[in-house]
Amino acid sequence: xxxxxxxxxxxxTCLISILAYIQxxxxxxxxxxxxxxWFYHSTVITILLFSATLLYLILxxxxxxxxxxxxxxxxxxxxxxxxxxxAGQEGSFTLWLLYTSxxxxxxxxYSSRKGYESEVMPAFGLIVQMLxxxxxxxxxxxxxxxxxxxxxxxxxxxxxxxxLNPLLQNYWMVIHPQVLFAGFSAMGVPYAxxxxxxxxxxxxNWIRPATPWIVFxxxxxxxxxxxxxxxxxxxxxxxxxxxxxxxxxxxxxPWLFSVASIHTILSQRKSGAFIRxxxxxxxxxxxxxxxxxxxxxxxxxxxxxxxxFVDPGMWVYWLMIGMLVLFSSIGLVLLMLxxxxxxxxxxxxxxxxxEFALFLGSATLVVIAVFITxxxxxPIITEILQGKKSAxxxxxxxxxxxxxxxxxxxxxxxxxxxxxTKSDKREFFSSLLLPTVLSLATTALLVSLKVHDLRLALFIxxxxxxxxxxxxxxxxxxxGNPKYAGGAxxxxxxxxxxxxxxxxxxxxxxxxxxxTQNEPVEALGYTLTYKxxxxxxxxxxxxxxxxxxxxxxxxxxxxMYYSKFNxxxxxxxxxxxxxxxxxxxxxxxxxxxxxxxxxxTATFHMKKGDTATMGxxxxxxxxxxxxxxxxxxxxxxxxxxIGAKLTVKEYxxxxxxxxxxxxxxxxxxxxxxVRYQDRYEFTIASMQPDxxxxxxxxxxxxxxxxxxxxxxxxxxxxxxxxxxVKPFINLVWSGVIILFLGLGVTIVRRAQExxxxxxxxx
Amino acid sequence: xxxKIVVSAIIVxxxxxxxxxxxxxxxxxxxxxxxxxxxxxxxxxxxxxxxxKASGFSQEKAQFTFYLRDEKGEECKVILEGAAPNxxxxxxxxxxxxxxTDEGYFHATEVLTKCPSKYEAKSxxxxxxx
Numbered sequence: 001x002x003x004x005x006x007x008x009x010x011x012x013t014c015l016i017s018i019l020a021y022i023q024x025x026x027x028x029x030x031x032x033x034x035x036x037x038w039f040y041h042s043t044v045i046t047i048l049l050f051s052a053t054l055l056y057l058i059l060x061x062x063x064x065x066x067x068x069x070x071x072x073x074x075x076x077x078x079x080x081x082x083x084x085x086x087a088g089q090e091g092s093f094t095l096w097l098l099y100t101s102x103x104x105x106x107x108x109x110y111s112s113r114k115g116y117e118s119e120v121m122p123a124f125g126l127i128v129q130m131l132x133x134x135x136x137x138x139x140x141x142x143x144x145x146x147x148x149x150x151x152x153x154x155x156x157x158x159x160x161x162x163x164l165n166p167l168l169q170n171y172w173m174v175i176h177p178q179v180l181f182a183g184f185s186a187m188g189v190p191y192a193x194x195x196x197x198x199x200x201x202x203x204x205n206w207i208r209p210a211t212p213w214i215v216f217x218x219x220x221x222x223x224x225x226x227x228x229x230x231x232x233x234x235x236x237x238x239x240x241x242x243x244x245x246x247x248x249x250x251x252x253x254p255w256l257f258s259v260a261s262i263h264t265i266l267s268q269r270k271s272g273a274f275i276r277x278x279x280x281x282x283x284x285x286x287x288x289x290x291x292x293x294x295x296x297x298x299x300x301x302x303x304x305x306x307x308x309f310v311d312p313g314m315w316v317y318w319l320m321i322g323m324l325v326l327f328s329s330i331g332l333v334l335l336m337l338x339x340x341x342x343x344x345x346x347x348x349x350x351x352x353x354x355e356f357a358l359f360l361g362s363a364t365l366v367v368i369a370v371f372i373t374x375x376x377x378x379p380i381i382t383e384i385l386q387g388k389k390s391a392x393x394x395x396x397x398x399x400x401x402x403x404x405x406x407x408x409x410x411x412x413x414x415x416x417x418x419x420x421t422k423s424d425k426r427e428f429f430s431s432l433l434l435p436t437v438l439s440l441a442t443t444a445l446l447v448s449l450k451v452h453d454l455r456l457a458l459f460i461x462x463x464x465x466x467x468x469x470x471x472x473x474x475x476x477x478x479x480g481n482p483k484y485a486g487g488a489x490x491x492x493x494x495x496x497x498x499x500x501x502x503x504x505x506x507x508x509x510x511x512x513x514x515x516t517q518n519e520p521v522e523a524l525g526y527t528l529t530y531k532x533x534x535x536x537x538x539x540x541x542x543x544x545x546x547x548x549x550x551x552x553x554x555x556x557x558x559x560m561y562y563s564k565f566n567x568x569x570x571x572x573x574x575x576x577x578x579x580x581x582x583x584x585x586x587x588x589x590x591x592x593x594x595x596x597x598x599x600x601t602a603t604f605h606m607k608k609g610d611t612a613t614m615g616x617x618x619x620x621x622x623x624x625x626x627x628x629x630x631x632x633x634x635x636x637x638x639x640x641x642i643g644a645k646l647t648v649k650e651y652x653x654x655x656x657x658x659x660x661x662x663x664x665x666x667x668x669x670x671x672x673x674v675r676y677q678d679r680y681e682f683t684i685a686s687m688q689p690d691x692x693x694x695x696x697x698x699x700x701x702x703x704x705x706x707x708x709x710x711x712x713x714x715x716x717x718x719x720x721x722x723x724x725v726k727p728f729i730n731l732v733w734s735g736v737i738i739l740f741l742g743l744g745v746t747i748v749r750r751a752q753e754x755x756x757x758x759x760x761x762x
Numbered sequence: 763x764x765x766k767i768v769v770s771a772i773i774v775x776x777x778x779x780x781x782x783x784x785x786x787x788x789x790x791x792x793x794x795x796x797x798x799x800x801x802x803x804x805x806x807x808x809x810x811x812x813x814x815k816a817s818g819f820s821q822e823k824a825q826f827t828f829y830l831r832d833e834k835g836e837e838c839k840v841i842l843e844g845a846a847p848n849x850x851x852x853x854x855x856x857x858x859x860x861x862x863t864d865e866g867y868f869h870a871t872e873v874l875t876k877c878p879s880k881y882e883a884k885s886x887x888x889x890x891x892x
Contacts, residue, residue, distance in 0.1 A: 069888060144888050152888050162887070367777055374781065378789060388792050390806060393859075396788030400781060512824030512844075568850070588845035589819050720824070722844070 003057070003141035006050035011132045014043040014125060021122040025199070033118065040108060040125060044101045047132075051098050054091070054140055058084055063158040066147040067091060067140040073163035083173045084164055089297060089312055090140035092177065097131040099185035104128060107189060107213075111196075114209045114754070119196030123330075127188045127286075130323050137315045166540075166563050166570060172231040176224060180251060183221030184289050187254055189213035190261065191286035191327070194279045198334040203275045203342055207265045210282065212751040214265070217285065218258040219743040225251050226736050237573040237586050239724070240505055241732065244397040246301055249376040250292030253369050257284045260365040262746075267355045270420045272345045274359070276335075281362075283331040288369070290327060294320040301379050301389075352423045357415035364407050371400040402455055409462025409498060412491045413469035435472060439464035456506060459498070467495035483749045490742025497735025503728035504582075510724040512588065515545065517716035523723050525549065526583065530719040533590075539563065543719055545585055547576060554578075556585040558721065582726040591718040600708035603685050604701050608694060614703055617680070618649040624689045624697055625659060639665040641672070644684050644699050648676055660684050660701070679707050790859060794832040799862055807858045807868060811850070812837060819845055830858060830868070839867040847873050 020036035023029075054067075058081060063069040071091070072084035086092040104124055111120040145154045164173075190210050197206035228248060229241035242248065261281035264274045295301060298317045350356070374381070375396050379389040417431045442464040443457055451457050474488030513523045515530035522528075531544040542557040559572040573586040604612035606621040613619070625643035633640050643661035660682040661672045673683045681704040690696040790806045791797070798805045809832040811817070817828035826842040840858050850856070853875035860870035 066888075148888065151886075156889070158888055371781055371784075374785060375788075378785070382789060390790055390792045392785060392788040393790055393804070396784055399788070400784050569846075571845075588824065720819070720845070722824070 001141075003050045003053040004139055006046050006053065007132065007135055007139060007141065010043050010046035010050070011129070011136055013039045013046060014129045014132055017043060018122050018125040018129060021118050021125065025118045025122065036118075036121070037108065040104065040121065043125075043128065044105055047098055047101045047128075050141075051085075051094060054094065055082065055085055058082070061161070063161050064143055064145075064156065065140070066142045066144050069144060069158050069161045071161065071164055073161040076164060076169075079171070079174050080164060080169055083168075083177075086177050086181070087164055087168060087173075088140075089316070090135065090138050092181065093131060093134045093138065094140060095177065095181045096184055097128065097135060099182050100124075100131060100188055101128050103185050103189065107192070111209065116193070116196050116200070116206070116209060119199045120192045123195040124188055124192035126330075127192070127327075130326070134316065134319060134323075137319055138312060163565055166565055167236065170231070170235050172227060172235065176227040176231055179220055179227060180224030183217055183219075183224050183251070184254075184293075186213060186217030186220055187258065187285045187289045189217065190258070190282035191331075194282035195331065195334060197279060198331075198338050201338065201341070203279070203338075204268075204272065207268055207278060208750075208754050211262070211265055212747050212754060214258050214262055214282070214285065215743055215747045215750060218255060218262065219740060219747065221251060221255045221258065222736075222743070223740060225255060230733075234575055235572055237571050239573075239584075239586065240726075241729075242505075244372075244375070244394045246376050247296055249372050249397075250296050253292060253373050253376075254285055254288040256365050256369040256372075257281060257288055260362040260369070261285060263358045263362045263365075267358045271355050272343075273355065275342055275345065276339075277362075279335065281366075283328075287324070287328055287331070288373070290320070290324050291373075294324060295376060301391075350422055352418060352425055352428060354415050354418040354420050354423075357411055357418055361408065361411040361415060364404050364411065368401055368404050368408075371404075372397065375400075402459060405498065406455075406458045406462040409459070409464075409466040409495065412494065413465040416469050416473040416488060416491070431472075432469075435465055435468035438468045450507060451502075453506075456502060460502060463495045463498035463502075466491055466498070470495065483745065483752075486742045486744075486746030486749060488742070489745060490739050493735045493738030493740070493742055495735070496731050496738060500728055500731030500733075500735055504726040504732060508724055508726045510722060512720065512722050514591075515719045515721060517718070520548075524725050526723070528585075528721075528723065530717070532717070543587060543590070543721075545574075545719070545721065547583060547585070554583070556583070558585050558587040560587040560590065577730070579730065580728060582729045584724045584726060586722045586724070588720040588722055591720065597704065597709055600705040602703050602705075604703070606699055606701065608697050612701075614680075616650050617676075617703075619701065619703070620647045620649070621645075621699055621701070622647060623694060624687070624699070625661070626689055639663065642684075642687070642689065644687065644701065646682065646701065658682055662687070675706075679705065681706055792857075794834055795830075795836040795838050795868075796834070798868065801861070804859065804861050804871075807840075807860070807870075808832065808855065809858075810855050811853065817846075826873075830856065838862075840870050840873075841867050842870040842873050847875050850875055 017036050017039035020032050020039060024032040024036055057065055058068055058072055059078075061068070061072070061074055067088060067090050068084075071087040072081055076084065084091070086095040104121075107124060108117060108121055111117045143154075144158065145152045145156060190213060193206050193210035193213070197203055200206075225248065226241075228251070232238040232243065232248075233241040261278060261284075264277050264281060268274045268278050297312060298320050299312060300317075375392045378392045382388060382390045413435055414432075417435075418428060439461050443451075443461045446460055447457050451460060470488045470491040474485050474492060477485045477488055509524055511523045513521055513528060515521055515528055517530050517532060520527045520529045527548040529546040529548075531546055533541045533543045536542050536559065540559055540561040542559050545556045545558070547554040547556055554576045556574040556576055558574040559570075561570055562568070563570045571587050573584055576583040576585075602614050604614075604619065606612060606619075608621060608623055611618055611620045622645040625645050641661050641663050643659040646658045646660070647655055648658055649655045656676065658674050658676060660674045662684050663670045663672060671683050673681050675681050683702045683704070685700040685702040687700065688698040690698075790804055791801060792806045792808060793801065794809070795807065798807045807830065809830040812829040812831045815829040817826070819826045824844065826844065826846045828840055828842075828846075829837055830840045831837045840860075842858070842860075850873070855875075857874040858868060858870040859872040859874070860868055863869045
């Protein structure tokens with residue numbers, strides 16, 4: 001009750017705050033500004049209150065709320081219980097809203113110090129407003145009897161909830177969505193600043209206060225993306241860290257736009273050019289977040305992905321389209337209104353300038369983002385073009401992104417070696433010499449060792465070039481002022497990551513291995529032994545696999561279980577990190593000895609005269625042996641024997657007559673199996689004798705292969721796993737860490753600069 | 763004409779062609795058995811698992827074999843590289859990505875399952891959880 005009410009209160013206070021800000025913008029009255037601030041802060045407090053309410057309701061198991069009933073249960077440990085806050089759509093919208101509104105508090109103070117408050121805040125407030133509207137429409141505070149009116153009795157409190165999907169029951173669930181949504185929320189800031197710049201006619205300076213926020217957004221989103229990748233790799237068993245899945249792509253695209261805009265903003269700082277480009281890119285950082293949300297949350301992708309995209313209903317679908325249209329048209333209309341008066345900065349730099357290299361780099365990032373967006377949207381595109389939804393193959397992404405990646409590698413190197421505006425060509429070419437030679441040497445070395453694909457060789461060249469030139473330039477900067485080294489550090493990280501991509505995903509090796517318990521098997525140069533399984537909880541089992549190489553011993557414990565929640569088999573891999581490579585063990589199936597009897601038994605449905613084949617045997621059902629005198633016996637409840645007369649023929653052997661039978665006494669039946677050649681055991685599994693029309697009599701005969709049973713039993717359990725080696729995958733993770741470190745250094749530097757700039761302007 | 767504009771225009775057009783070519787090439791047609799037999803490209807074959815016919819995982823080959831029946835009632839053998847996907851037993855319909863081989867079976871590299879959504883909660887389920 002209270003929660004739903006608070007949502008509506010926040011909706012109203014937020015609206016008042018926006019209107020007051022607009023009023024202040026038009027009239028400039030100081031009192032109105034105070035009202036606007038007061039109402040914005042009230043909105044944030046109300047949002048905090050209803051978020052706390054939702055958390056409290058989750059922690060106290062109030063299952064009368066549909067959302068809480070749907071995603072949590074009494075059995076969950078506290079951290080996971082807390083994570084059910086954002087396990088569903090309603091809650092993840094709430095989390096997004098919560099972080100956006102909190103960022104707004106800092107943004108309000110920050111922008112007011114820099115004189116952008118009454119332009120930035122109405123735009124940012126509108127984002128909060130629309131997110132609130134989403135929660136008004138799809139509220140986490142709906143009662144079960146409101147969700148199913150008439151079907152569930154009012155006031156009914158379910159004793160327990162449905163629980164959290166075991167796929168999400170993992171520590172990554174506690175941290176990954178939080179970071180990702182913090183990134184999504186931060187992307188609202190560049191949008192608000194771009195709008196503010198257009199309103200204020202301040203095309204030049206808005207980028208200074210906006211930069212730290214964009215870098216912060218890129219950092220958070222980046223960490224969120226890589227955490228998701230690691231989660232997929234380590235727990236979900238996707239085999240790799242990146243599957244070009246719509247969910248992954250949709251956070252990568254805004255990230256690419258934010259990185260592109262970081263680079264063009266850098267150019268604008270120096271030369272004043274790229275005014276329009278920066279305004280558009282700043283807006284796109286947020287608009288692509290909206291579009292991504294639409295793709296993954298509206299059900300529009302249908303069943304074209306491994307993810308099940310929940311259809312949230314018409315209201316949310318149209319509201320999301322509405323948000324996209326609203327925020328894009330605000331940006332577009334303002335751009336058009338101001339287009340003519342925007343200063344045209346003559347492009348002074350020539351081709352041998354850092355500006356031009358940065359522009360090309362950003363353009364390449366945008367092209368990558370466009371390709372990924374087109375690929376991810378392919379179900380929508382094909383539905384429009386062909387009337388049928390279909391997705392692109394994953395190959396589309398690597399095919400299109402790889403050549404652009406080569407370009408990115410080379411440009412990150414060149415841009416560092418060039419000077420702003422104009423470079424001395426001689427100097428430039430001589431600075432090229434060392435990184436080029438080193439890159440050629442690296443590429444030649446790797447080609448001679450392993451790389452036999454031209455595109456990969458070029459990619460390695462590009463990555464090496466980025467690595468060496470950034471080390472060359474970076475080490476010089478670090479000696480001077482380490483604060484300025486953010487860019488070089490980030491690029492070194494990127495290059496290291498690129499190497500990791502190639503080694504771990506292009507030169508990995510895989511093998512499917514059947515592991516009989518306690519019997520060592522060689523695979524990929526390792527010795528694997530399956531040692532048995534142990535129970536982890538009610539339904540999960542960990543399968544112990546000993547991995548040996550060169551006298552060293554490691555243990556992997558992949559998990560495989562039947563999940564009642566998903567009503568299916570779940571598999572979690574295990575990873576052994578060996579510094580230079582990962583040994584990855586993914587479980588496929590367990591052939592259990594206790595199933596041996598079932599597995600070695602075949603059953604045949606036969607009518608009179610039918611013949612079935614098993615191996616080299618031909619089995620014919622002749623008729624039932626059902627003597628007339630036994631009919632009377634059966635009616636009296638005495639002992640009766642019914643047999644099925646079979647003929648078994650085998651090439652080169654004399655046909656044999658067999659008669660498995662069932663003995664019935666006092667309503668209970670016992671089998672009297674017969675054996676053939678001491679190997680096969682024949683039993684009547686079921687029968688439908690028809691005394692009036694003997695041709696209609698049906699029988700089901702079970703034939704057990706005793707030899708196969710004994711073999712399987714002697715073998716014990718067999719665990720089938722897919723073992724793979726991912727060389728130098730640690731390069732990916734360390735590259736990522738270096739990249740984020742670089743972004744961190746950049747945030748500190750730009751935030752300081754924005755502060756100093758403002759103070760000097762006072 | 764400004765040479766910069768000409769150069770950028772050429773680059774943009776090149777990327778558009780490259781992109782749309784790759785897109786067409788990678789876009790998998792959704793089809794039934796008749797369509798998959800005709801096509802020489804990789805396709806997405808939609809149908810349901812025929813549970814009456816034998817299916818199973820082969821340890822030696824690490825392949826999963828099952829029979830798929832399409833909407834028209836045609837049937838074919840599908841061999842998937844790897845184990846049966848999660849939720850296979852429950853799937854109301856399956857989509858196999860791959861192509862027909864000369865041996866007459868459909869060789870799939872991936873099988874997606876469409877499940878009766880667990881998320882579409884029903885009021886009966888709520889009433890049961892008392």
